[in-house]
Each structure stands twice: as C-alpha cells, then as structure tokens.
Amino acid sequence: MTTPTLLVLDADPPPRLGRLTGRARIEHADAATLAGRLPRADVLLVWDVTSSAVREAWPGDGPRPRWVHTASAGVDHLMCPALTASATVVTNARGIFDQPVAEYVAALVLAMAKDLPRTLELQRERVWRHRETQRVAGTRAVVVGSGPVGRAIVRALKALGVTTALVGRTPRTGVHGPDDLDRLIARADWVIAAAPLTEQTRGMFDARRFGVMQPSARFVNVGRGQLVVTEALADALARRWIAGAALDVFASEPLPSGSPLWGLPGLVVSPHMSGDTVGRLDELAAQFVEFYTRWEAGRPLANVVDKRRGYVPGH
Amino acid sequence: MTTPTLLVLDADPPPRLGRLTGRARIEHADAATLAGRLPRADVLLVWDVTSSAVREAWPGDGPRPRWVHTASAGVDHLMCPALTASATVVTNARGIFDQPVAEYVAALVLAMAKDLPRTLELQRERVWRHRETQRVAGTRAVVVGSGPVGRAIVRALKALGVTTALVGRTPRTGVHGPDDLDRLIARADWVIAAAPLTEQTRGMFDARRFGVMQPSARFVNVGRGQLVVTEALADALARRWIAGAALDVFASEPLPSGSPLWGLPGLVVSPHMSGDTVGRLDELAAQFVEFYTRWEAGRPLANVVDKRRGYVPGH
Numbered sequence: 029m030t031t032p033t034l035l036v037l038d039a040d041p042p043p044r045l046g047r048l049t050g051r052a053r054i055e056h057a058d059a060a061t062l063a064g065r066l067p068r069a070d071v072l073l074v075w076d077v078t079s080s081a082v083r084e085a086w087p088g089d090g091p092r093p094r095w096v097h098t099a100s101a102g103v104d105h106l107m108c109p110a111l112t113a114s115a116t117v118v119t120n121a122r123g124i125f126d127q128p129v130a131e132y133v134a135a136l137v138l139a140m141a142k143d144l145p146r147t148l149e150l151q152r153e154r155v156w157r158h159r160e161t162q163r164v165a166g167t168r169a170v171v172v173g174s175g176p177v178g179r180a181i182v183r184a185l186k187a188l189g190v191t192t193a194l195v196g197r198t199p200r201t202g203v204h205g206p207d208d209l210d211r212l213i214a215r216a217d218w219v220i221a222a223a224p225l226t227e228q229t230r231g232m233f234d235a236r237r238f239g240v241m242q243p244s245a246r247f248v249n250v251g252r253g254q255l256v257v258t259e260a261l262a263d264a265l266a267r268r269w270i271a272g273a274a275l276d277v278f279a280s281e282p283l284p285s286g287s288p289l290w291g292l293p294g295l296v297v298s299p300h301m302s303g304d305t306v307g308r309l310d311e312l313a314a315q316f317v318e319f320y321t322r323w324e325a326g327r328p329l330a331n332v333v334d335k336r337r338g339y340v341p342g343h
Numbered sequence: 344m345t346t347p348t349l350l351v352l353d354a355d356p357p358p359r360l361g362r363l364t365g366r367a368r369i370e371h372a373d374a375a376t377l378a379g380r381l382p383r384a385d386v387l388l389v390w391d392v393t394s395s396a397v398r399e400a401w402p403g404d405g406p407r408p409r410w411v412h413t414a415s416a417g418v419d420h421l422m423c424p425a426l427t428a429s430a431t432v433v434t435n436a437r438g439i440f441d442q443p444v445a446e447y448v449a450a451l452v453l454a455m456a457k458d459l460p461r462t463l464e465l466q467r468e469r470v471w472r473h474r475e476t477q478r479v480a481g482t483r484a485v486v487v488g489s490g491p492v493g494r495a496i497v498r499a500l501k502a503l504g505v506t507t508a509l510v511g512r513t514p515r516t517g518v519h520g521p522d523d524l525d526r527l528i529a530r531a532d533w534v535i536a537a538a539p540l541t542e543q544t545r546g547m548f549d550a551r552r553f554g555v556m557q558p559s560a561r562f563v564n565v566g567r568g569q570l571v572v573t574e575a576l577a578d579a580l581a582r583r584w585i586a587g588a589a590l591d592v593f594a595s596e597p598l599p600s601g602s603p604l605w606g607l608p609g610l611v612v613s614p615h616m617s618g619d620t621v622g623r624l625d626e627l628a629a630q631f632v633e634f635y636t637r638w639e640a641g642r643p644l645a646n647v648v649d650k651r652r653g654y655v656p657g658h
Contacts, residue, residue, distance in 0.1 A: 127478065131478065131503070134453055144451075147612075151612045151613075161619065165446065187503065298462045301473050306475045
C-alpha cells in the first residue's frame, strides 16, 4: 500500500502533524496552488478556515480527495454543488468549539446586562457615573441552533440562572422547531444565533423577526454572518426595536474598516473569535490526527457532515 | 405606647416606606441636620450609604436611637467607637446584594478572560484583530470573604467550571483560614476580594501579596477600597506582576477625576455598582419594613452586626 498524500490548505501557524510522519506524504497549498495540487491528494485538510479556495478549486478537472476535513464547525466556506454531488466524505471539527463559544456568549450576555461597554467608555472619560444594572438570573434566552455549540450555550446560560429555550431544524425532546421561533423570541431577553449557515437559516434574522422582539431584548450572533440581514439589525438598533446586540461573525470577514457596523450605538463588534481559545490549534490538529488514524485503518470517521444539509446531523 | 420616631438619613430616590404609615413618625435628615435630629429618633435608617454622617454625628450629646439599620452590606461608613460601645443594635442589608455581586464578578472574570475591554478598544479604532482568548472552565479562583456575597461568588464561578477556594477569618468546613491565603493566591488565576473592611482586612492586598500572585493572575475587588494598598496594585500592574485587575470600590468615592487609576493599563474601573441591580431599592426598603415589623413586635432582629468585628457573624 502506498503512503497516502495529505494536502494541507495552510494557515499560519501550520498544524502540528508530527505524529503522521511516515504515515502520510504531507503537501501544502495556498489559495493559488490548491487547484493544481488537488488531483494528487488522497486527503485534504482545510486548515485555513477563512478561505473559500476549496469552493473555488473543487469544480476543476482531475481526481479529487476521498476525504476533506475542515478545522472549523461551519462548512459553508467549502461546500459547492460539485463537492456535494461527489463521493468525497466531509468531516468537521465539531466538539472543539462548544465550550469556548458558550463561555464567550455568557461573557457577552453578562457584559451587556452589567452595562460593561458603557463603564469602559466612562472610565476613558474619567467620569464616575453610578447606574443600576440588570440581574441575569431569571431572564429568558432563546438559543437558535441545536448542535453541540447551541447546547453548550444553553448549559452555560442555565448555570447563570437564565431560563432557556433551544430551537433547531427538527422539533424533538428539549428542542423547539422553527414554528415556535417567533413566539419564543417575542418574550426573550436574549436571542442567541448559533446555527449553521444553510438555505433554511440564511437571513432568518430579518426586519420582521427584530420587530417581534421586545424593546429590552438583546441579540447575539456567534453562528454565521449571513444568518442576519445586517441592514435590518442596524435599523432595529437605530429605531430601538431592540436594546442591543453583539456580533462575532459577519457576511464579509474581516469586516471592512468602512463598515457602519463598527460605530453603531448599542452594538459590540468582535473579530470572529468566540471559539478561539488558547490551545485550540493543538486540539484541532490532534482531532485531525485521531480521525486520520481511523481513516488509515478503514474505520468509520466521526463528525461526518450531511453535505446537503451543511452540518453534522444527530442529537 | 407612643408611635416610634424613625429618622431616615436620606438619599435620592427615598425609600418607599408607605407600609409604615401610622406605625412610625418618619423624619428625614441629611448630613447637615443629622446631629440635631438623632437625639429624638428611636430608629435610624441609613439610606444614604455613601455618607459618613453617622460616624461623625454619633459621638455628640443626647440620647441615641436604639436601633440603626443600614441599606448596605458594609457598615464601615457608620461604625465609630461610641456606636460600638453603645447599647444600640446595628443591622445591615445582608442578603440583598449576594446574587447581583456574584453576577458582576462573573461578568468581570469572563470579560477579562475573553479580552473584551481590548475588543471594545479595537472596535472604536475600527480594527479587525483576531486574538486567542482564555477558557474560564478549569481555571482557579480564590474568593476572600466567606460571607453571603463571597459564597454567592463561589457558586457563580463554580457554575462556570472554575475551581474555587473560599478564605474567611475563621477556618471551617469549606472555608480556609487566613493562614492558607498566600499559598492559595500563589496558584490562582483569579483573586476576588469580597471581604468586609475590618482591622484585619485593611490593606491586606499589599505589595507582598501581589508579588506572590502569578503573572497571569487577575485581581477583582468588590469589597471595600481600603482592602487594597492602591499604590501597590498600580505598581504590580505596571511591573506586570499580575495580568490585570478590576476595581468596583475605592478608598475615596467617587474616585476623583485626577486619580491615576482611571488610566492604568490593565485596570477596569467601575463606580461601586456591583450589587446595584434594577429593583434593589424596593428590595432594600421591603427588607427594612420587614425588620421594622419584627422590632415593633419585640421579636429578635435579623442581620445583627457584631459591632466589634464589623460584620454579621455566622452563616
């Protein structure tokens, strides 16, 4: 048996794959060289998860890897009709980001309840201005997205005494279906978007939905930028249909410095980092090595993405 | 029996005491009029908890109220040797602030772990700069102050997966004594000060203690400003003996606009608001009315302060 070729769509720093020495012929590619190197790869590791190079290169000529793994939870940056139609298996990094994203959402919820952004502004102005803040315990949150990240967010918010409701594509025990969404967000203090980007979720947070929310409600997006109609959110904040929002993801990343979102009152902007805790690169590389070991042995892979749906189904 | 005279050291907004109509002759005082009105009061309600007027007026001539209640957890703003030596009972608002302060500490811990102050700075500069942040779960916190506030902080941090140690004046089950403090803070990621101001706690966070902490440690004070030797903290931050700090309380409040603390890198300054959630004024007034009802009926009061120690002893 020949040594398989593992092609890595690289990012800086590269993955630590020392454990694969002798077990894979590792090649590297960037956006410019990916198309030329794809045909001789058995496996593709998408380490640069900010790139859409796979989606662009995939439809070209020649053989294609039998397996693609992305070091991300979302797969929207690589999926294309040709990849969906192919026999190639796609896996993702489900599991690595759950707890970090949940903590990040808890941080945003608490910071908004305690008016921390305003406190930091007043500190800069050297102004002592006492305010009353909100209790988080006893408030209500709706978490949209019933995958491991959404469920971890529910656990973190429950631990703070928040009453939570989880909304997913398919209603089941402990998970509401999309039909309940409007009723739930109409009485929520916190609406948290943690869904994958699919045809069903694209633009789901639009003017109508922000209109349904309470004026005291706050919105947090840690899923994908395209879940939100950005202009509708900006408008909802300007008209005070909702009290505030925090976005960690954007339709176009990095967010251009000219975007009006940077300066929108009541909006916290962060650079797609909710899941990115110290040490996660090594966890992502170790997860891939574990999956490679299964693949090598002909055992079933974990985290296999339903390519039509755009996420790993189940639970 | 004559109607008791209830003197209120007032603040804006005043307490809602409608339920005491006909049950108390309510008089009001401010710092200027307190000394003159104290001799004819049976009960003193210290509603302005930012004032040291009681401490100043108490040693004067004439009779003194039999009972003083303060709408605060700390009593350092009113205690003086003459009050300690008197037969007057002092009660506090223990219980009202526990959960709010615990949430506030959780908010600060998460905000520092997730680098939120820097994120807000970068947002103002319209700069997209991704960073790796810290996981909170698995970190270690030491909470100094084993009263209800300290215990609520422990519960909130435990709910986030933080390993906690509680330090109080007297070692007992679940509470370390002062002798363990240095050993505990030497390996803590978070050191939280939530102790009352007493002769034992004044200045306890000094240069030596900040020197014992890890360079990655962060310090939070929601107790009293005088627990900390301010210059030592400023120095510890400047020399990077510790990674950051958040102060909600100060030796002199409001913090003067000329104080160097406002601009200290790595320090979050907030205006003594950790316990002050919406609705707390009504809770404080209702708690006083409940205590008044006991007092009226000659039943024992709750939250009786040990005047020598400066806090309510026991669980």
